[in-house]
Amino acid sequence: MSRLIALGLLALMAACGPNPKAPVKVMAMLPSVTGALTTKEIELTSVTNVTTLKGPWVEFVGSTRVVVDPNDPTQQLNGGLQNMSDDQRYEVIMKDKGGDVRGHYVERSGVLWPADFHTWNMVSTYYNFERAYLYFVDVYAGVDPKELRPMRVQYWADVKLNSATSLLDNALYLSFVKSFVVTPFQTQQLVPFSMNIGVVGHEVAHRVFNFKALRDAGVPTALGVWSLQAFNWLKSLDEGLADYHGFSVTCGEDAQCRPGFLGDSISDERTVAFRNVAKADACMDNDLRTAFQNADQTAWVSSPNMYKVGSLVAASLYFAGEKSGKRQDLQRALIKAYDDDSAMTPGIRQLIENSETDAKLGATKFTPENVVDIIAAHVTDPELKKRVCNEFSTRLQLRCGQWPCMIDGVASMPHCPGTSARENTCPKLDQP
Ligand SMILES: [Zn+2]
Structure with missing residues:
Protein backbone atom coordinates (compact mmCIF):
# COMPACT_ATOMS: atom_id res chain seq x y z
CA MET A 1 0.00 0.00 0.00
CA SER A 2 2.61 2.46 1.07
CA ARG A 3 4.67 1.44 -1.92
CA LEU A 4 1.79 2.21 -4.26
CA ILE A 5 1.34 5.63 -2.73
CA ALA A 6 5.04 6.28 -3.03
CA LEU A 7 4.96 5.28 -6.71
CA GLY A 8 1.99 7.53 -7.29
CA LEU A 9 3.85 10.42 -5.71
CA LEU A 10 6.86 9.75 -7.90
CA ALA A 11 4.70 9.82 -11.02
CA LEU A 12 3.21 13.13 -9.91
CA MET A 13 6.66 14.58 -9.31
CA ALA A 14 7.80 13.46 -12.74
CA ALA A 15 4.84 15.19 -14.36
CA CYS A 16 5.32 18.50 -12.57
CA GLY A 17 9.06 18.49 -12.06
CA PRO A 18 11.77 20.02 -14.18
CA ASN A 19 12.37 16.88 -16.29
CA PRO A 20 9.60 16.51 -18.85
CA LYS A 21 10.16 13.67 -21.31
CA ALA A 22 11.65 14.64 -24.67
CA PRO A 23 10.55 15.80 -27.17
CA VAL A 24 9.35 19.02 -25.63
CA LYS A 25 7.05 21.33 -27.54
CA VAL A 26 8.19 24.88 -27.10
CA MET A 27 7.91 28.23 -28.86
CA ALA A 28 11.10 29.63 -30.34
CA MET A 29 12.18 32.59 -32.45
CA LEU A 30 13.67 31.63 -35.79
CA PRO A 31 14.35 33.46 -39.04
CA SER A 32 11.72 33.11 -41.76
CA VAL A 33 12.30 33.01 -45.52
CA THR A 34 12.61 36.80 -45.49
CA GLY A 35 15.32 36.65 -42.83
CA ALA A 36 13.13 38.28 -40.18
CA LEU A 37 12.58 36.63 -36.81
CA THR A 38 9.26 34.90 -36.33
CA THR A 39 7.84 32.85 -33.48
CA LYS A 40 7.34 29.19 -34.22
CA LEU A 53 18.54 23.42 -20.84
CA LYS A 54 20.55 20.29 -20.56
CA GLY A 55 20.48 17.10 -22.56
CA PRO A 56 22.84 14.52 -24.02
CA TRP A 57 23.67 16.62 -27.09
CA VAL A 58 23.67 20.17 -25.72
CA GLU A 59 24.34 21.54 -22.24
CA PHE A 60 23.91 25.16 -21.30
CA VAL A 61 26.02 26.87 -18.64
CA GLY A 62 25.29 30.40 -17.46
CA SER A 63 27.25 33.26 -15.88
CA THR A 64 30.68 32.16 -17.02
CA ARG A 65 33.69 34.43 -17.34
CA VAL A 66 36.37 33.57 -19.90
CA VAL A 67 39.62 35.52 -19.83
CA VAL A 68 42.65 34.94 -22.02
CA ASP A 69 45.35 37.34 -20.84
CA PRO A 70 49.05 36.98 -21.66
CA GLU A 91 41.21 26.05 -14.82
CA VAL A 92 43.29 29.14 -15.65
CA ILE A 93 41.03 30.56 -18.37
CA MET A 94 37.60 30.04 -16.81
CA LYS A 95 37.65 32.79 -14.21
CA ASP A 96 34.07 31.91 -13.35
CA LYS A 97 32.89 28.42 -14.29
CA GLY A 98 29.26 29.48 -14.00
CA GLY A 99 26.23 27.41 -13.10
CA ASP A 100 22.87 26.28 -14.42
CA VAL A 101 20.77 28.62 -16.50
CA ARG A 102 17.12 28.89 -15.63
CA GLY A 103 14.42 29.04 -18.28
CA HIS A 104 10.97 30.35 -17.38
CA TYR A 105 7.89 29.17 -19.24
CA VAL A 106 4.15 29.48 -19.35
CA GLU A 107 2.37 26.36 -20.60
CA ARG A 108 -0.47 26.72 -23.08
CA SER A 109 -2.14 23.60 -24.49
CA GLY A 110 0.95 21.47 -23.99
CA VAL A 111 3.34 24.02 -25.51
CA LEU A 112 5.88 25.87 -23.39
CA TRP A 113 6.03 29.60 -24.09
CA PRO A 114 9.21 31.37 -22.94
CA ALA A 115 8.24 33.93 -20.31
CA ASP A 116 11.19 36.26 -20.67
CA PHE A 117 13.79 37.53 -23.12
CA HIS A 118 16.58 35.16 -22.11
CA THR A 119 14.36 32.11 -22.28
CA TRP A 120 13.30 32.98 -25.84
CA ASN A 121 16.96 33.38 -26.76
CA MET A 122 18.13 30.24 -24.98
CA GLU A 130 20.24 20.37 -31.86
CA ARG A 131 19.61 20.87 -35.57
CA ALA A 132 23.30 21.43 -36.29
CA TYR A 133 24.04 18.22 -34.38
CA LEU A 134 21.55 16.31 -36.53
CA TYR A 135 23.11 17.75 -39.69
CA PHE A 136 26.49 16.36 -38.64
CA ARG A 152 28.86 22.86 -23.91
CA VAL A 153 27.24 26.24 -24.60
CA GLN A 154 28.26 29.07 -22.29
CA TYR A 155 25.29 31.36 -22.51
CA TRP A 156 25.64 35.14 -22.12
CA ALA A 157 29.30 34.62 -21.30
CA ASP A 158 31.67 37.41 -20.36
CA VAL A 159 34.53 36.78 -22.78
CA LYS A 160 37.77 38.76 -22.89
CA LEU A 161 40.33 37.50 -25.39
CA ASN A 162 43.64 39.38 -25.09
CA SER A 163 41.63 42.51 -24.49
CA ALA A 164 40.28 44.61 -21.63
CA THR A 165 36.85 44.79 -23.24
CA SER A 166 34.30 42.01 -23.32
CA LEU A 167 33.08 40.62 -26.62
CA LEU A 168 29.56 41.54 -27.64
CA ASP A 169 27.25 40.37 -30.41
CA ASN A 170 29.07 37.15 -31.10
CA ALA A 171 28.93 33.38 -30.98
CA LEU A 172 32.18 31.43 -31.05
CA TYR A 173 33.70 28.02 -30.60
CA LEU A 174 36.70 28.30 -28.27
CA SER A 175 38.91 25.25 -28.77
CA PHE A 176 41.05 26.13 -25.75
CA VAL A 177 38.12 25.58 -23.37
CA LYS A 178 36.22 23.23 -25.71
CA SER A 179 33.11 25.34 -25.36
CA PHE A 180 30.79 27.41 -27.44
CA VAL A 181 30.19 30.88 -26.12
CA VAL A 182 27.22 33.13 -26.78
CA THR A 183 28.12 36.66 -25.77
CA PRO A 184 25.65 39.40 -24.82
CA PHE A 185 24.25 41.32 -27.73
CA GLN A 186 24.01 45.02 -27.78
CA THR A 187 24.57 46.85 -31.02
CA GLN A 188 23.20 44.44 -33.60
CA GLN A 189 19.61 45.14 -34.47
CA LEU A 190 19.10 42.08 -36.65
CA VAL A 191 18.86 38.36 -35.83
CA PRO A 192 21.18 37.69 -32.85
CA PHE A 193 24.02 35.36 -33.85
CA SER A 194 22.95 32.39 -31.78
CA MET A 195 19.37 32.65 -33.14
CA ASN A 196 20.83 32.31 -36.65
CA ILE A 197 21.18 28.61 -37.37
CA GLY A 198 23.75 29.25 -40.09
CA VAL A 199 26.01 30.91 -37.53
CA VAL A 200 25.52 28.04 -35.09
CA GLY A 201 26.26 25.55 -37.89
CA ALA A 222 50.67 24.00 -36.35
CA LEU A 223 49.23 27.41 -35.48
CA GLY A 224 52.14 28.04 -33.14
CA VAL A 225 54.83 26.82 -35.54
CA TRP A 226 53.70 27.79 -39.03
CA SER A 227 53.82 31.25 -40.54
CA LEU A 228 52.85 33.07 -43.72
CA GLN A 229 50.86 31.11 -46.26
CA ALA A 230 50.72 27.79 -44.39
CA PHE A 231 49.34 29.48 -41.26
CA ASN A 232 47.06 31.76 -43.26
CA TRP A 233 45.73 28.86 -45.30
CA LEU A 234 44.94 26.77 -42.23
CA LYS A 235 42.93 29.63 -40.70
CA SER A 236 41.12 30.46 -43.94
CA LEU A 237 40.41 26.83 -44.75
CA ASP A 238 38.80 26.37 -41.33
CA GLU A 239 36.66 29.50 -41.86
CA GLY A 240 35.65 28.57 -45.41
CA LEU A 241 34.66 25.04 -44.47
CA ALA A 242 32.69 26.45 -41.53
CA ASP A 243 30.82 28.85 -43.81
CA TYR A 244 29.98 26.01 -46.18
CA HIS A 245 28.66 23.80 -43.39
CA GLY A 246 26.82 26.80 -41.92
CA PHE A 247 25.06 27.25 -45.25
CA SER A 248 24.40 23.51 -45.40
CA VAL A 249 22.73 23.47 -41.98
CA THR A 250 20.29 26.20 -43.08
CA CYS A 251 19.00 23.94 -45.87
CA GLY A 252 17.13 21.76 -43.39
CA GLU A 253 15.00 24.61 -42.04
CA ASP A 254 11.75 26.35 -43.00
CA ALA A 255 13.69 29.44 -44.06
CA GLN A 256 15.41 27.23 -46.68
CA CYS A 257 18.99 27.23 -47.96
CA ARG A 258 20.56 30.56 -47.06
CA PRO A 259 23.91 31.08 -48.81
CA GLY A 260 23.92 34.61 -47.39
CA PHE A 261 22.89 33.58 -43.86
CA LEU A 262 25.26 36.09 -42.27
CA GLY A 263 23.19 38.90 -43.78
CA ASP A 264 20.36 37.98 -41.42
CA SER A 265 22.59 38.96 -38.50
CA ILE A 266 25.03 41.65 -39.57
CA SER A 267 24.47 44.91 -41.37
CA ASP A 268 27.98 45.44 -42.76
CA GLU A 269 27.10 45.00 -46.43
CA ARG A 270 30.63 44.43 -47.68
CA THR A 271 31.20 41.57 -45.26
CA VAL A 272 27.79 40.11 -46.01
CA ALA A 273 28.52 40.25 -49.75
CA PHE A 274 31.89 38.52 -49.72
CA ARG A 275 30.88 35.93 -47.12
CA ASN A 276 27.90 34.87 -49.25
CA VAL A 277 28.85 31.33 -50.28
CA ALA A 278 26.94 31.80 -53.57
CA LYS A 279 29.06 34.79 -54.63
CA ALA A 280 29.63 33.93 -58.30
CA ASP A 281 32.71 36.15 -58.65
CA ALA A 282 34.51 34.93 -55.53
CA CYS A 283 37.99 34.89 -57.07
CA MET A 284 41.55 35.31 -55.87
CA ASP A 285 42.99 38.63 -57.05
CA ASN A 286 46.54 39.95 -57.01
CA ASP A 287 46.18 41.97 -53.79
CA LEU A 288 44.55 39.12 -51.91
CA ARG A 289 47.18 36.67 -53.11
CA THR A 290 49.99 39.01 -52.03
CA ALA A 291 48.46 39.29 -48.55
CA SER A 303 42.07 41.18 -41.38
CA PRO A 304 39.00 40.50 -43.53
CA ASN A 305 41.43 38.74 -45.89
CA MET A 306 41.30 35.64 -43.67
CA TYR A 307 37.58 35.38 -44.42
CA LYS A 308 38.03 36.42 -48.04
CA VAL A 309 40.28 33.45 -48.77
CA GLY A 310 37.86 31.35 -46.71
CA SER A 311 35.04 32.54 -48.95
CA LEU A 312 36.90 31.19 -51.99
CA VAL A 313 36.82 27.78 -50.32
CA ALA A 314 33.13 28.11 -49.45
CA ALA A 315 32.16 29.33 -52.93
CA SER A 316 34.14 26.52 -54.61
CA LEU A 317 32.27 23.97 -52.52
CA TYR A 318 28.93 25.69 -52.99
CA PHE A 319 29.13 25.82 -56.78
CA ALA A 320 30.57 22.33 -57.11
CA GLY A 321 27.82 20.88 -54.91
CA GLU A 322 24.90 22.87 -56.28
CA TYR A 338 39.34 15.76 -42.60
CA ASP A 339 40.81 12.60 -41.14
CA ASP A 340 41.81 9.50 -43.07
CA ASP A 341 44.68 7.31 -41.93
CA SER A 342 44.71 5.13 -45.03
CA ALA A 343 48.00 5.01 -46.94
CA MET A 344 46.31 5.60 -50.29
CA THR A 345 44.22 8.66 -49.46
CA PRO A 346 45.56 10.36 -46.31
CA GLY A 347 43.42 13.15 -44.87
CA ILE A 348 43.98 16.78 -43.93
CA ARG A 349 44.82 15.73 -40.37
CA GLN A 350 47.56 13.44 -41.66
CA LEU A 351 48.95 16.19 -43.90
CA ILE A 352 49.10 18.54 -40.91
CA GLU A 353 50.62 15.94 -38.58
CA ASN A 354 53.45 15.30 -41.00
CA SER A 355 54.61 18.90 -40.99
CA GLU A 356 53.17 20.65 -37.93
CA THR A 357 56.42 20.86 -35.95
CA ASP A 358 58.50 22.23 -38.81
CA ALA A 359 57.75 25.64 -40.31
CA LYS A 360 59.69 24.94 -43.52
CA VAL A 372 42.31 20.47 -52.52
CA ASP A 373 43.83 17.27 -53.85
CA ILE A 374 42.94 15.56 -50.56
CA ILE A 375 39.35 16.78 -50.83
CA ALA A 376 39.18 15.62 -54.46
CA ALA A 377 40.57 12.22 -53.44
CA HIS A 378 37.61 11.74 -51.12
CA VAL A 379 34.96 12.62 -53.69
CA THR A 380 33.90 9.40 -55.39
CA ASP A 381 31.41 10.74 -57.92
CA PRO A 382 33.39 11.59 -61.10
CA GLU A 383 31.19 14.54 -62.10
CA LEU A 384 31.39 16.07 -58.63
CA LYS A 385 35.14 15.47 -58.49
CA LYS A 386 35.64 17.36 -61.76
CA ARG A 387 33.61 20.27 -60.50
CA VAL A 388 35.46 20.38 -57.17
CA CYS A 389 38.80 20.47 -59.00
CA ASN A 390 37.58 23.03 -61.48
CA GLU A 391 36.05 25.45 -58.97
CA PHE A 392 38.94 25.32 -56.53
CA SER A 393 41.70 25.57 -59.10
CA THR A 394 40.18 28.58 -60.82
CA GLN A 402 48.75 24.12 -66.16
CA TRP A 403 45.65 26.16 -65.62
CA PRO A 404 42.95 25.18 -64.90
CA CYS A 405 44.55 22.28 -63.00
CA MET A 406 42.78 19.54 -64.74
CA ILE A 407 44.60 18.53 -67.86
CA ASP A 408 46.20 15.11 -68.15
CA GLY A 409 49.76 14.86 -67.00
CA VAL A 410 49.55 17.31 -64.11
CA ALA A 411 51.50 15.81 -61.27
CA SER A 412 50.87 18.27 -58.42
CA MET A 413 47.22 17.32 -58.01
CA PRO A 414 46.96 13.68 -59.01
CA HIS A 415 43.30 13.44 -58.01
CA CYS A 416 42.31 16.24 -60.35
CA PRO A 417 42.84 14.83 -63.83
CA GLY A 418 41.21 15.57 -67.17
CA THR A 419 38.24 17.83 -67.58
CA SER A 420 37.30 20.70 -69.81
CA ALA A 421 36.65 24.43 -69.68
CA ARG A 422 36.43 26.45 -66.50
CA GLU A 423 33.08 26.72 -64.77
CA ASN A 424 33.25 30.32 -63.55
CA THR A 425 34.39 33.75 -64.65
CA CYS A 426 37.49 34.07 -62.45
CA PRO A 427 40.25 35.58 -64.60
CA LYS A 428 43.61 33.86 -64.74
CA LEU A 429 46.32 35.69 -62.81
CA ASP A 430 49.94 35.63 -63.84
CA GLN A 431 51.88 33.18 -61.70
CA PRO A 432 54.29 35.01 -59.44
ZN1 LIG B 1 34.56 31.09 -37.81
Missing part, protein backbone atom coordinates in the same frame (compact mmCIF):
# COMPACT_ATOMS: atom_id res chain seq x y z
CA GLU A 41 6.37 26.05 -32.36
CA ILE A 42 9.28 23.61 -32.44
CA GLU A 43 10.25 20.39 -30.69
CA LEU A 44 13.40 19.99 -28.67
CA THR A 45 14.12 16.33 -29.33
CA SER A 46 16.98 15.71 -26.93
CA VAL A 47 16.47 18.02 -23.96
CA THR A 48 16.09 16.21 -20.63
CA ASN A 49 15.76 19.31 -18.48
CA VAL A 50 14.07 22.23 -20.23
CA THR A 51 14.59 24.52 -17.22
CA THR A 52 18.37 24.21 -17.11
CA ASN A 71 49.87 38.95 -18.48
CA ASP A 72 48.00 36.54 -16.23
CA PRO A 73 50.75 34.65 -14.34
CA THR A 74 48.63 31.49 -14.08
CA GLN A 75 48.40 31.40 -17.86
CA GLN A 76 52.21 31.52 -18.15
CA LEU A 77 52.74 28.35 -16.12
CA ASN A 78 54.46 25.46 -17.94
CA GLY A 79 55.57 27.93 -20.59
CA GLY A 80 52.07 28.99 -21.56
CA LEU A 81 48.61 27.76 -22.51
CA GLN A 82 49.89 25.64 -25.39
CA ASN A 83 51.78 23.35 -23.00
CA MET A 84 48.93 22.79 -20.53
CA SER A 85 46.56 19.86 -20.36
CA ASP A 86 42.93 20.56 -21.22
CA ASP A 87 41.99 20.59 -17.53
CA GLN A 88 44.82 22.94 -16.52
CA ARG A 89 43.95 25.32 -19.33
CA TYR A 90 40.27 25.28 -18.40
CA VAL A 123 15.44 27.97 -26.37
CA SER A 124 16.05 29.19 -29.92
CA THR A 125 19.79 28.74 -29.48
CA TYR A 126 19.32 25.25 -28.05
CA TYR A 127 17.17 24.30 -31.02
CA ASN A 128 19.83 25.54 -33.45
CA PHE A 129 22.51 23.42 -31.75
CA VAL A 137 24.96 13.00 -37.72
CA ASP A 138 23.86 12.85 -41.34
CA VAL A 139 27.14 13.93 -42.94
CA TYR A 140 29.22 11.68 -40.68
CA ALA A 141 27.40 8.96 -42.62
CA GLY A 142 27.20 6.18 -40.10
CA VAL A 143 30.11 7.29 -37.90
CA ASP A 144 28.92 8.34 -34.45
CA PRO A 145 29.77 12.04 -33.88
CA LYS A 146 30.41 11.33 -30.21
CA GLU A 147 32.88 14.20 -29.97
CA LEU A 148 29.89 16.51 -30.34
CA ARG A 149 28.17 15.17 -27.22
CA PRO A 150 27.47 17.16 -25.24
CA MET A 151 28.21 20.52 -26.80
CA HIS A 202 29.43 27.52 -38.66
CA GLU A 203 30.59 27.27 -35.03
CA VAL A 204 29.79 23.58 -34.72
CA ALA A 205 31.77 23.05 -37.93
CA HIS A 206 34.78 24.62 -36.19
CA ARG A 207 34.39 22.04 -33.42
CA VAL A 208 34.28 19.24 -36.01
CA PHE A 209 37.37 20.52 -37.86
CA ASN A 210 39.24 21.04 -34.60
CA PHE A 211 38.46 17.53 -33.45
CA LYS A 212 39.10 15.71 -36.70
CA ALA A 213 41.81 17.71 -38.47
CA LEU A 214 43.57 19.20 -35.44
CA ARG A 215 43.39 16.24 -33.04
CA ASP A 216 41.08 18.10 -30.64
CA ALA A 217 44.02 20.28 -29.63
CA GLY A 218 43.12 23.24 -27.43
CA VAL A 219 46.01 25.15 -28.97
CA PRO A 220 46.91 23.41 -32.26
CA THR A 221 50.65 22.90 -32.73
CA PHE A 292 47.80 35.54 -48.39
CA GLN A 293 51.46 34.78 -49.09
CA ASN A 294 53.02 37.55 -47.01
CA ALA A 295 50.82 38.54 -44.05
CA ASP A 296 52.04 37.44 -40.63
CA GLN A 297 49.81 35.62 -38.15
CA THR A 298 48.54 38.68 -36.29
CA ALA A 299 47.84 40.63 -39.45
CA TRP A 300 46.02 37.70 -41.05
CA VAL A 301 43.65 36.86 -38.20
CA SER A 302 42.71 40.51 -37.70
CA LYS A 323 25.75 22.65 -60.00
CA SER A 324 26.19 18.89 -59.77
CA GLY A 325 23.12 18.46 -57.57
CA LYS A 326 25.30 16.40 -55.22
CA ARG A 327 25.42 18.54 -52.13
CA GLN A 328 25.17 15.68 -49.67
CA ASP A 329 27.89 13.63 -51.41
CA LEU A 330 30.16 16.64 -51.11
CA GLN A 331 29.37 17.26 -47.43
CA ARG A 332 30.16 13.63 -46.63
CA ALA A 333 33.34 13.62 -48.71
CA LEU A 334 34.57 16.68 -46.83
CA ILE A 335 34.13 15.03 -43.45
CA LYS A 336 36.02 11.96 -44.70
CA ALA A 337 38.80 14.17 -46.03
CA LEU A 361 57.99 21.61 -44.06
CA GLY A 362 54.61 23.21 -43.35
CA ALA A 363 55.30 25.84 -45.99
CA THR A 364 56.00 23.25 -48.66
CA LYS A 365 53.43 20.64 -47.64
CA PHE A 366 50.41 22.51 -46.33
CA THR A 367 49.53 24.18 -49.60
CA PRO A 368 46.11 24.87 -51.13
CA GLU A 369 47.03 22.46 -53.94
CA ASN A 370 47.70 19.58 -51.55
CA VAL A 371 44.58 20.20 -49.47
CA ARG A 395 38.89 30.46 -57.76
CA LEU A 396 42.08 29.94 -55.73
CA GLN A 397 44.47 30.21 -58.71
CA LEU A 398 46.07 26.91 -57.85
CA ARG A 399 49.47 26.20 -59.27
CA CYS A 400 49.49 22.82 -60.86
CA GLY A 401 51.62 23.16 -63.92
